[in-house]
Amino acid sequence: MARNIRQAAVIGSGVMGASIAAHLANVGISTLLLDIIPKDVTEEEKSKGLTLDHPAVRNRLATKAIQRLKKTKPAPLFDSDYASFITPGNIEDDLAKLQDVDWVIEVVVENLAIKQQLYEKVEQVWKPGTIVTSNTSGISINAMVEGRSDAFKEHFLGTHFFNPPRYMKLLEIIPGEQTNPEIVEEMKQFGEKTLGKGVVVAKDTPNFIANRIGTFGLLVTLSEMLEKGYTVEEVDAVTGPAMGRPKSATFRTLDLVGLDTFVHVAHNVFEKVEDEQEKAVFNAPSVLKNMVEKGWIGEKAGQGFYKKIKNEQGKQILSLQLETMEYGSQQKVSSPSLEAAKTAKGAKNKVKALLSGKDRYAELAWNITKQVLLYSAEKVGEIADTIVEMDEAMKWGFNWELGPFETWDAIGLTRSVEKMEAEGLTIPKWVKDWIADGNESFYKKENQQTFYVAEGSFTAREEKPEVIHLRSLKEQNKVITSNSGASLIDLGDGVACLEFHSPNNAIGADILLMIQQSMEEVRKNYEGLVIANQGRNFCVGANLMILLMEAQDEEWDEVDNIIRMFQNTMYTLKHFEKPVVAAPHRMALGGGVEVCMPADQVVAAAETYYGLVEVGVGLIPAGGGCKELTLRLSQSVTNREVDIQPYVNQIFENVGTAKVSTSAADAKKLGYMRPTDTFVTNPDHLIFEAKRAALRFVQDGYTPKPEEKIRVVGRDGKAVMQLGAHQMKLGGLISDHDQLIANKLAHVLAGGDVPAGTLVTEQYMLDLEREAFLSLCGEPKTQQRMQHMLTKGKALRN
The missing domain is CATH 1.10.1040.50 (N-(1-d-carboxylethyl)-l-norvaline Dehydrogenase; domain 2)
Structure with missing residues (x-):
């Protein structure tokens, strides 16, 4: 069993200490961040009439460290709001608060004498049973607690995080000579399941492993x-x-x-x-x-x-x-x-x-x-x-x-x-x-x-049930059906997994066909469907090469067929009679997001960078992305008296600027994911947790999602968005082509030229998406953007 740690304290608010506190905050652990008391008052503090006795001065080092976390790149926090989980303090005034925490982590200067003095103070307020660890990168674990009680030593070990703690997978756990083996195992489980780390147990030798x-x-x-x-x-x-x-x-x-x-x-x-x-x-x-x-x-x-x-x-x-x-x-x-x-x-x-x-x-x-x-x-x-x-x-x-x-x-x-x-x-x-x-x-x-x-x-080698390897399942002949772009794999317990394996996991006709075949197979023989893969990225979007070739050849019927196939497949997936759980990881962009949106739940890796980025190649989302965002807004604001224009404006900004989340938590904040969507800190456990989510739907008695009407802002709302784009053009922030794309996006998100408050169908919104997409495909500057992305790997501003 992983130890249940709900509150922690980090002593030392330098870069590493603050970043460890940030990662504890990322997983919902309330954390006390302590440091020494400054020796001097700053000029700014003097101007406010503060003295060395004031708490704001005494806690300054920890307070400043928390403020820096919100600005540091790459971001230590999944979401800057998570900084609220961290409380600043100082070692002299707040050491007694260690009695309220489940885990104390020391991250002070790499000096044996200073660490030994600190542990002497910590033990004076230490509550028996509390875990105490050091983040040292090389000082002897046993030497640090010389002179401490046997009970303290039993609960003491090294937990060496690698920098930056949010992104680096390794956590080295280093037991001391007297560390209780049960505590080592509990902390190993906690590191893997809660903190999302790859944990190795090292010996107390210089610099560990x-x-x-x-x-x-x-x-x-x-x-x-x-x-x-x-x-x-x-x-x-x-x-x-x-x-x-x-x-x-x-x-x-x-x-x-x-x-x-x-x-x-x-x-x-x-x-x-x-x-x-x-x-x-x-x-x-x-x-x-x-x-x-x-x-x-x-x-x-x-x-x-x-x-x-x-x-x-x-x-x-x-x-x-x-x-x-x-x-x-x-x-x-x-x-x-x-x-x-x-x-x-x-x-x-x-x-x-x-x-x-x-x-x-x-x-x-x-x-x-x-x-x-x-x-x-x-x-x-x-x-x-x-x-x-x-x-x-x-x-x-x-x-x-x-x-x-x-x-x-x-x-x-x-x-x-x-x-x-x-x-x-x-x-x-x-x-x-x-x-x-x-x-x-x-x-x-x-x-x-x-x-x-x-x-x-x-x-x-120990086989962990939380770790599912799709490659291993394939070797065990668990593939149900497959084509060049994707495979359907039996995960056991009545759940099948749809795995993409096209180049870059880009969505083409082969993947769409496999989604359709997967639904047929699951309908007959399985209880639920998980959409996941273990490629470098979940999905970078639709197959841009095919779209560009068809557009350059002016094969508009073929482009129309591609988009209709995508839309119809996603619509069917959304209203499928068995539960669907999507499990994205790392980059999930454009069509990759639109594949996740129809799912009953998204169970994402915490490090999921998620966004509708089609404007970067001169297009707009047309696989149901615009429709889903407006539908979710309509569902969340049921009071017809509430003006939804500000919310539509936010969607317009996010999609129009190709905003990509910095984490799964940020994707929820941006509205790309729903409040009911969740994330997993350990990516190795992602498919296991997605499978569990699918089975929960089955156990709760799953019912398919009904068709719903969407309240739209109509022609007046479109005018508001288009005015914003026009002002950006006047300010030199966007090009003529950017404005053209923005105007078409506004038309779709507003629900076209209907009166404000009109209720429209999902299919109506999909038709608007498709028409705008097709018209943009014919624009030479859009084709230039598509070509540039394919050859250079980055967006062209033309």
Whole structure:
């Protein structure tokens, strides 16, 4: 069972402490944010007659931190209103309030003595049973609570969040010697289910798991670079997606983290390990230390390994030339091995292709990879109990697509070890023994179950019921029906899942046909339908290429047929006699939103970026998006005396500016989702929760949604919206074509030229959408926008 934590306290309101408080607020936990009392009164406070004794002054650090959360980018809060869950305070006046919370998180400066002094104070007010944790990134968990009572130690552990806490999946839990194992398990469950984290249990060793391996990898990369004379851009070309790593690769990552922070993390290991060879690796090279001394510490200082400048060509990013320590233009990097990796599909094939090459970039990749793999193998049992925790820590903490042992399997365990030995490298004994026993990989799959090596034999990996893998279900022959764009998959318990798998999950005739076939199948043989997939993004909209081709060929009947098919499919889905639950994640745009709107409920991933963005390509929503927004408004304002014009104006602004939500919570605030729609913090649990929602509809006795009339603002309301667009045009904020699109959007949202307050049908609104869409497809400037989006991947303002 996950521990029930409803109230928490965070001590330390710096960037990390405030961001952790923000994420607790995101999941509805009331949080007390404490910091020290300032030593001085600011000029602004003096002008208000405030002294050091005033609560506003004493709580200033925490109060300012909460205010910053509302403005920080990327946003730490799902919705700026969630800041109301955080209460500012200070350590001297408010420490006794810790008796009211379920969890205390310490996030003060990384200094052992300061932490020990704080825990001494905390224990004086500590309520037995309250969890106390440290967010330390490397200080010993056991050392921090020396001198504390046994009861306190039993409830104390490390909870190392990665920055920024809202977005980074990894949470390392580090038990102390006396931590109660039940509490470790409870906090692990809480981290996964409530906070939405990928949790690994680490041992109390310097820098724990991810920072230990990640820092080692970055340092050996630097060493190879300096020894062999590679450039900054060459290293980043090799150590990014070609190796299954993020685009930020090595040096953009260092610039983002901050070179000062990285040197501190490396020094922490350097000081604490005893092996001289390991110590030498963690002694940061002089070039890094010199850059820190110069203040060239990365993005926060405006320069590090890269530097942004403005010149006649606009913005330019220069790279550091290490031999001269001057910045210059970046050079394009290419080679056969990099091209092979680029064209290979999937991380396993990419890294295999890169390391199979014969050029100097393949050599660099191999020299880095072999050291990271051997180091990881040496640390099994020391920094983590199993290879699973190490692999997951690197994937969740450093955004690697493959952990070290998954990488080893991908490139061939036995073959790569033979190569390492031929180069004179020492292989850890357990790895050699494992191979000698006839094993050729660290992981294997049998009977749909994954096994991994642990203590000399294959051990079954824990299967969590909350985690549903569509790929695994396909391997188990659970596909009911399928075509090139989508598949219907049996989730069990009478629920089927409609999965998109077209390029970018863009909606074309194949997906629409599969939606229709899915309804037929569910009608006959299932109780409910979930619409979900596990692609990078849920759906980026309709297939723009097909629309553009038909429009350029002036095949207007064909365009009309495409839109009618979309509209009719969504209308049927909305009034389907079985419950439908949509489960979007990440980008759900345009047609992706219109697929979700007919569902009885949307169960979204918390990180869902949701919006009707058709105006960006010179069009308006025509798959029922405009109709649904006006219908929901009509349903929510039942009093005919209430003027709905302001609400329609807001819809007009959101759709007309292609506004995209910054989270699922923000999508509700914008009105794209309903109050009854929900979100899930852990995306791994999304399909499980959507399936549960569908089953709840069944258990409650589902009845299909009836056809409803829509109250519209009519011609007078249209005039109001069009006047707003005209004023924006006069102010130079929009182009002539923007105004044309806005006028057509206003016509649709207003319900056309009928009198205000007229009740119209859903089909009437769909007809207005389709007519406006078709007329815009014929506009040359719209076709230019569509072409630009397809070729450049961004909107054209023409």
